[in-house]
Amino acid sequence: MAQHDFRKTSADHYVFVKNYKNGDSIILLLYVDDMLIVGKNKMKINALKKVLSKSFDMKDMGPVKKILEMKITRD
DSSP states (O other): OGGGTOEEOSSOTTEEEEEOTTSOEEEEEEETTEEEEEESOHHHHHHHHHHHHTTSOOOOOOSOSEETTEEOOOO
16 A cells, blocks of 8 residues: 555554545555545545556445444444
């Protein structure tokens, strides 16, 4: 992830953050074979997914409903 300008968080070494000059940021969680990408800018998220899919076999599961046995609800 470092080659894509992400940095590990000090709280969890499987959580990566990339901050952009315009104030946007993307948070990426990796755990074994699960990945969660969070951010406000869908274009930047889609660009990241496109780049990562060149190196990894990935499947977009759509909006997250559950990760690591945690249920995600949106309001």
